[in-house]
Amino acid sequence: MIFDSLDVSYGDMWGSQQGTAHSDPMPRAVAARRHAAGTDYAVLLSARERPLALAEYWPRRMWRLYLFDDRSWRVQMIDLKQHGTGMLLAHRNTRWQFSGEQEHASWKWDVQETTTVSADGQVEVRSEFAGPGASVPEGVPVRRFAAPLESFLCPAPEFGEWQVFAPFLAQQGHEPAAALVLSDVPVDEGAGPLRAAGIEQLFRPGVHDTPNGQAAVEPVDAGLLRITSGRLAVSDPGWVGEDPRTVAVPRGDFPVTLSLVRTPHATEVAAARVTFVDVPPRAWEMALRPDEDLGLLGGGQFYGVGVDTGTAAFLDATRTVDEDRLDEDVFVPLDSRFAVELPGTRSGPNLIAFRAGRGDGAYPVWIGRTDDGQVGCVVVDFRLHPAAGGE
Known part of the structure; x- marks a missing residue:
């Protein structure tokens, strides 16, 4: 030819x-x-x-x-x-x-x-x-x-x-x-990175229509997360030492909430949130590492937390884990629960792990900011809810 x-x-x-x-x-x-x-x-x-x-x-x-x-x-x-x-x-x-x-x-x-x-x-x-x-x-x-x-x-x-x-x-x-x-080949030049839309709805209880039928959203308490260093890390608990995604946040104890989506066939974790200021966020932004550039993302793409064990976690950036005990302390308990806490010392940081949506993959992490620019909350969206992820 x-x-x-x-x-x-x-x-x-x-x-x-x-x-x-x-x-x-x-x-x-x-x-x-x-x-x-x-x-x-x-x-x-x-x-x-x-x-x-x-x-x-x-x-x-x-x-x-x-x-x-x-x-x-x-x-x-x-x-x-x-x-x-x-x-x-x-x-x-x-x-x-x-x-x-x-x-x-x-x-x-x-x-x-x-x-x-x-x-x-x-x-x-x-x-x-x-x-x-x-x-x-x-x-x-x-x-x-x-x-x-x-x-x-x-x-x-x-x-x-x-x-x-x-x-x-x-x-x-x-x-x-x-x-x-x-x-x-013509492409919509206006298509940009994934945008945070409908994040608040992930934690709003009620029944919603989905392509697979109706699903009930239920927010549940997953415990208090202790931050001692001023840096929140979001990571697969099996890869805590592998450059986790971090966000500068206040020190203290803060509530973690899971969004459960219940259908006649299964109950899954649609999102997880740690709240630092209990007011509705004014703006959302993607949690980025210093070397990540939104300008390099195509339409609907995102930088996010990688999951390789079907599990994600919130933890203080200084917190470590005993890899030899992960099965006993995290993965086995999560077979029958949606979240599990690994306690720290009396004053040390803990870790709260939870099931990651439908399993392994990459998921966006969103920072919700208040009117004065403070970090109000951090959300991991597992993109199961029909409103999740936006366009």
């Missing part, structure tokens, strides 16, 4: 490998800011409603390029890294062959061929047969030879210079015309 134009869309890495546009597209301006900040994003290049390549921008100015064949199957992956010449070196090129559509969908390849290129042009080509999990025959074919380095180099693109990837498309039979036009 010869093409003279490419449609360009932007999104997160792994955001689209099948369609002609990202399922959650990112405005061009956001992608450009990510490029300038060295933060990951992806560029999907399509032609005639068919995907041709997905280029992922990795840290340290590296790129990974996925190529698609005429069936829109992802059949090739090229890793490009910085070379001493100032260009990009295609140092690893992997191709796959599949016997049919079902095998491709389940990623059971028949042949995998990997070409590795050193910085001085030494090439190794290794072929493997049979799919993952199957035995690989002894004596895997390997070829080694020297080749002109120039044939493996390409310019490192500035943002928007996606023509530099066009020559790679020929490896799947997609021939670019001499004059290639790039056209951005």
Whole structure:
């Protein structure tokens, strides 16, 4: 196929490998800011409603390029890294062959061929047969030879210079015309990060309509949280030492409230709140780390607390946990309860852990501020309630 134009869309890495546009597209301006900040994003290049390549921008100015064949199957992956010449070196090129559509969908390849290129042009080509999990025959074919380095180099693109990837498309039979036009797929440039809307409703008792029927919201007391350092941490209790998300707050003992959502099928924790000033918040803001920039987020995206144990917790930033006792002290009790407290010493900080919505994932943390700018409350929203999370 010869093409003279490419449609360009932007999104997160792994955001689209099948369609002609990202399922959650990112405005061009956001992608450009990510490029300038060295933060990951992806560029999907399509032609005639068919995907041709997905280029992922990795840290340290590296790129990974996925190529698609005429069936829109992802059949090739090229890793490009910085070379001493100032260009990009295609140092690893992997191709796959599949016997049919079902095998491709389940990623059971028949042949995998990997070409590795050193910085001085030494090439190794290794072929493997049979799919993952199957035995690989002894004596895997390997070829080694020297080749002109120039044939493996390409310019490192500035943002928007996606023509530099066009020559790679020929490896799947997609021939670019001499004059290639790039056209951005239209995206709502006004779409921004996730906004805090309906947070107060998360803790307002009553019956609400949901896509799965009616659900009853019930706020419940989860105890008093003791803050001794002036820093609240929000973390998975199994990863307390791994750079938790923190907020500057007053010292003292403060109530923790869970929002339970009850349906005929289950009762789940929809949100958790620790209240520092008992007045309705005037404004909400996302809890950010110093290195996080809202300008790098696409539509509906957020920075939040990561959960890997199905559990989240409020704690003082100085509080530690005994990992050997987490099962006995936290995870097992939460099988039959919604929240559990790990006491501190007489004057030391405690920890209040609670079930995290429907389990593992990432969840936004919101700071509610009073009229005079004080932190009135901090809320973790597990995004179960229909009003949660806003737009």
